[in-house]
Amino acid sequence: MATIVPAAADVEREAQMMVDFLARWAPFGAGDEDIYPTFGVDPDTFYERVARHLRADPTLVRPGQNAGELMSYCRRRAGSPPPAVS
Numbered sequence: 001m002a003t004i005v006p007a008a009a010d011v012e013r014e015a016q017m018m019v020d021f022l023a024r025w026a027p028f029g030a031g032d033e034d035i036y037p038t039f040g041v042d043p044d045t046f047y048e049r050v051a052r053h054l055r056a057d058p059t060l061v062r063p064g065q066n067a068g069e070l071m072s073y074c075r076r077r078a079g080s081p082p083p084a085v086s
Helices: 008-028 032-039 043-056 067-078
Strands: none
Touching (some): 008 043, 008 067, 032 043
């Protein structure tokens, strides 16, 4: 059985939608109830994916947003420990 791999444009579009959703709701500490119906994943998975997208491409944030702050928010919401400092 062949594995279906999404097109790069689809992955990029999903990443932008996820980052935009996070940026819209993070200031209110809300939005978890809309994550599954909107993206089809549980909140922990959502926050892990958004953090991964932001690490890979910090330019996904819109002007006036801070990729580092959004990644920190994702780690807190997903219950992930902060990254190790070397």
